[in-house]
Amino acid sequence: MSDFLKIQGLQARIDADGTPKDILKGLDLEVPKGEVHAIMGPNGSGKSTLSYVLAGRDDYEVTGGSVTFKGQDLLALEPEERTALGLFLAFQSPVELPGVNNANFLRTAVNAVRRARGEAELDAVAFLKAVRAETKHLSMSDDMLKRAVNVGFSGGEKKRNEVLQMRLLQPSFAILDETDSGLDIDALRIVAEGVNSLRSPDFSALVITHHQRLLDYIVPDRVHVMAHGRIIHSGGPDIAKTLEKQGYTQFLEAAA
Amino acid sequence: MPAVTETRETVEKLAKSSYEWGFETDIEMDIAPKGLNEETVRLISERKGEPQWMLDWRLKAFRAWLEMEEPTWAHIHHPPIDYQDAHYFAQPKKKPGPRSLDEVDPELLKTYAKLGIPLHEQALLAGVEGAEERLPVAVDAVFDSVSVATTFRKTLAEAGVIFCPISDAIREHPELVQKYLGTVVPVADNFFAALNSAVFTDGSFVYIPEGVRCPMELSTYFRINARNTGQFERTLIIAEDRATVSYLEGCTAPQRDENQLHAAVVELVAMEDASIKYSTVQNWYPGDDEGRGGIYNFVTKRGICRGARSKISWTQVETGSAITWKYPSCVLAGEGSVGEFYSVAVTNNHQQADTGTKMIHLAPNTRSTIIAKTISAGHSDSTYRGLVRMQPKARNARNFTQCDSLLIGDQCGAHTVPYIESRNMTARVEHEATTSKISEDQLFYCRSRGLSEEDAVGLIVNGFCREVLKELPMEFAVEAQKLLQISLEGSVG
């Protein structure tokens, strides 16, 4: 098996009101095919930045390192090309699109991706069937399809809408950026089930979270601890429990 | 849309001397000498076979025009227009055009293709010579304009609806034309309206008799008359008591014209419980990237709700022209009558638009709604100018105005200029305005879902315009959406 997702020495910065600010400072990470990995780390350690850089947001400047995905130089691709290749990012803060009907948005996205992957586009009927099956699975109301994308959605509805998009776009590698934050326990179960039912030898995921709780439902193959723009420790699912009890201090000290 | 060199040259040539083009190919042409004087007006009237009253009417307009000056209050700039340096009447026996699609500006063809217009229709739109005769037999059903027009006329005649060129109406229905022409937009209303009144040569006349719901949408859509767009169009629509009509003007495909100055007048009259819906998609040539050679579009559109509970609704999608000067208005004279204005104006490159509406409330319980969406990109400049006037008798009249501007890039401008005049204490006027930008967040979110940057902009812009687009008749709405996206191509990134 060749490298699936391989990040080496990744450095990235952002222009913070005129002064460059380094956020990722030489990050190494590998996620093999078919595995689910978790990243935990204190606020501000650069977790969302990592997810944005992987998805291709261009206000982050990559100043060093490399990322290969399915043997391709991921950083050379446009965001939509990365999505076509199988990457998906569930946003920590999903963006509102006023006036854009959610169902129409989903269908446009699904068909854009299908076209790029050389698959036949879905007509209105086939699409609706596909989307209905998923919304039922995620206990989402039809009403959410009729509203404008994320406009007036509650925190939980937004997260579910992200998972809905993930399932419709059929990625081979999904990044979930704090998809669990702001969810009650029932919603958390539904979201976790939405991810778990995709688990297969052909699906990998990187689950970014603050809470051990999510990892009780989505049990990761490996857990990475991130701080100051680097992965400072990696291990089995047990690390999550240690973190929950003792906090990040011991890892931070060990890395210092 | 970037124009290729060929277009630029063609347009420059056309702009310099409009009709040289015609003489070059030795086409027989019925043409008035350059310049505008009483003789020109007389000649137009004579060539059109008009009755004396019509000529008198034109002359009155012409004399008024001589006393008037071009308005300067709008937020637009252009080199002075030399009104004497143009032909006011020219009827080519046959329009010279490109001989095949190969000779047509490829950019234009690309746009047609994006709009999903079939090849034979593209040829027709681009004015390829003989395209009409060479239409393949198989497409007769779709595009045989003669047969479409025939079925069309028959259905309308059965309903008692009159829908014909205004020149025909002047000859065939003089009593109706004489009764209503110039009653909504008087001959001396403004500089461009006076000019139009003196020299108009084309346009439509619509009459819907009492109690009749017009059985189909009436349209100047290119599928029915591709080539009859004139420089000085005059349209008059009358809906008698309880009559209903929906009228579509324009074309989503980009339209070229040798004439740089366009000054149309549209008059609508709605009697008791009547309803007129007037929808426009305007996509005149906007000029090259620098705005050279584009059309100047100075339009006067006004409707009067004469009868109680009558309704006039204007919906417009304005994407073309180098300069647009246009304020479709409603005079609410009937008690409880309703005026509506829904507008999307898009400007890109160096386009300028000064557009908006006037709602004049004369009677009690009248209501008006204004939804204006302005999108500016490139170096363009767009102004919304709206007047809401509540006259002393407009007891309990209501207006709601919402103006939203969307900026793409940081070189463009958007201005909102609301004028509110209220002379009745019980009248209520509400005004809301917003200005926003397409955010990087929104673009990135869409692209991370697989959309190209252009599709993402199209989607966001269409979302921004949703409240207006939903007012358009179905087939127009679909094309208008595509058109918005095409108009903004190359405006981001």
Ligand SMILES: Nc1ncnc2c1ncn2[C@@H]1O[C@H](COP(=O)(O)OP(=O)(O)O)[C@@H](O)[C@H]1O
């Ligand atoms: N657009 C931005 N402008 C300035 N600073 C930013 C921006 N985005 C992120 N940062 C900073 O980068 C650091 C990492 O942020 P982020 O990746 O969101 O961390 P996490 O997701 O781990 O909480 C933080 O200090 C944050 O303030």
Ligand SMILES: [Mg+2]
């Ligand atoms: Mg974060």
